[in-house]
Amino acid sequence: MMRAKAQAVLADLPRNVGVLVDLYKDIHQNPELSGEENRTADTFAARLGSEGLQVLRSVGGHGVVGVLANGPGPTVLLRAELDALPLAEETGLPYSARGPAMHACGHDAHLACLAGAVRLLARRRDQWSGTLLAVGQPAEETLTGARAMLDDGLYDRFGRPDVALAQHLIPLPAGTVAHGAGPVLMAGTAQLDVTIHGEGGHAAAPHLAIDPVVTAAAVVTRLQAVVARETNPLEPVVVTVGSLHAGSRSNVIPATATMSITVRAFSDEQVDRTVAAVSRVVRAECAASAAPDPDIAVTARAPVNRNHDAAARRVRRAHESCLGPVALQPPTMASEDFPHFAAAGEVPTAYWYVGSLSPGSWAGAPGDTPLAKLASVPANHSPRFAPDPEPTLRTGTAALTVAALAHFLED
Numbered sequence: 001m002m003r004a005k006a007q008a009v010l011a012d013l014p015r016n017v018g019v020l021v022d023l024y025k026d027i028h029q030n031p032e033l034s035g036e037e038n039r040t041a042d043t044f045a046a047r048l049g050s051e052g053l054q055v056l057r058s059v060g061g062h063g064v065v066g067v068l069a070n071g072p073g074p075t076v077l078l079r080a081e082l083d084a085l086p087l088a089e090e091t092g093l094p095y096s097a098r099g100p101a102m103h104a105c106g107h108d109a110h111l112a113c114l115a116g117a118v119r120l121l122a123r124r125r126d127q128w129s130g131t132l133l134a135v136g137q138p139a140e141e142t143l144t145g146a147r148a149m150l151d152d153g154l155y156d157r158f159g160r161p162d163v164a165l166a167q168h169l170i171p172l173p174a175g176t177v178a179h180g181a182g183p184v185l186m187a188g189t190a191q192l193d194v195t196i197h198g199e200g201g202h203a204a205a206p207h208l209a210i211d212p213v214v215t216a217a218a219v220v221t222r223l224q225a226v227v228a229r230e231t232n233p234l235e236p237v238v239v240t241v242g243s244l245h246a247g248s249r250s251n252v253i254p255a256t257a258t259m260s261i262t263v264r265a266f267s268d269e270q271v272d273r274t275v276a277a278v279s280r281v282v283r284a285e286c287a288a289s290a291a292p293d294p295d296i297a298v299t300a301r302a303p304v305n306r307n308h309d310a311a312a313r314r315v316r317r318a319h320e321s322c323l324g325p326v327a328l329q330p331p332t333m334a335s336e337d338f339p340h341f342a343a344a345g346e347v348p349t350a351y352w353y354v355g356s357l358s359p360g361s362w363a364g365a366p367g368d369t370p371l372a373k374l375a376s377v378p379a380n381h382s383p384r385f386a387p388d389p390e391p392t393l394r395t396g397t398a399a400l401t402v403a404a405l406a407h408f409l410e411d
């Protein structure tokens with residue numbers, strides 16, 4: 001019965017793909033950074049409102065929530081992200097982003113797919129029963145938006161969902177739906193901002209100063225040992241210094257150096273241990289340089305992205321039944337803040353992937369194996385990341401719609 005009703009809902013998809021491609025290109029051309037997603041939120045909210053949803057703006061920043069109450073049944077949350085990245089696009093597409101921001105992670109496609117799923121479900125309400133929560137989340141790239149929406153009363157104001165669902169583009173052939181090979185999909189992470197304080201002075205008299213640049217360089221070098229010598233080799237851990245800034249002139253020793261550091265691991269406990277090790281190294285190198293105590297702040301945190309077994313099995317069965325075989329994707333050290341919607345395990349979550357590469361791009365990529373091809377195609381966060389819109393949106397919309405129906409309908 002579920003498969004038959006899903007097919008009835010999906011029957012409207014082909015005639016709607018063009019509308020979704022237009023929406024995707026509009027959002028892609030007008031990217032907004034985390035915390036600045038006003039136009040994107042307006043565009044998404046208007047699309048939800050046009051399908052008859054009750055829409056509320058400004059939840060946890062620019063967050064958007066659309067509610068479609070359709071009789072008794074479970075509450076299903078579908079989530080997509082609003083924000084873009086601070087990258088200048090290099091795809092050369094006719095609908096390239098304008099300015100120094102770009103949807104290089106697929107959030108524009110995620111929003112279009114969610115709008116498409118809402119459109120299909122809203123126009124075939126006779127095929128399902130329950131309450132749909134369509135969530136446009138701000139500030140995913142800074143790992144702060146999901147927590148901000150929850151802290152702003154998302155579940156208190158709209159009800160705690162029975163399941164939360166989300167998907168993400170990856171550089172596999174468009175038309176592919178991929179599920180995690182195990183319960184863990186993405187690493188947990190913490191982001192740290194560090195300020196090293198020194199004593200500024202003249203470059204010709206370093207003995208009269210405390211050079212924070214030298215201390216920062218020592219920190220970067222020493223941090224490599226946290227993974228190489230303090231971590232069990234069987235536990236994947238990544239420590240990355242993504243930003244280091246100090247000084248403005250070659251003849252001036254600056255007073256401070258600032259660093260941004262990310263820690264990633266497949267257990268929240270390992271993230272905690274690694275954050276503690278990073279903090280210890282920073283303080284120790286400052287002490288070794290006779291520098292004042294540094295400022296260390298954990299600015300964002302996201303748990304391990306781990307599927308709820310029953311919810312993930314239900315979604316995978318529905319995808320296989322309605323869309324065909326799915327690929328299996330190994331865990332990745334990438335991170336995101338969707339796990340916050342699990343509310344510390346109180347809400348089951350399921351998460352999967354959608355391919356985005358044109359057949360020609362994939363076929364023409366060098367390498368004889370998928371792993372080899374992945375190393376040579378523009379992936380997420382690349383300024384050349386360029387999903388193939390029509391098949392990507394068609395598959396992503398279908399996958400999100402079927403996943404929702406799998407929970408609205410009993411097999």
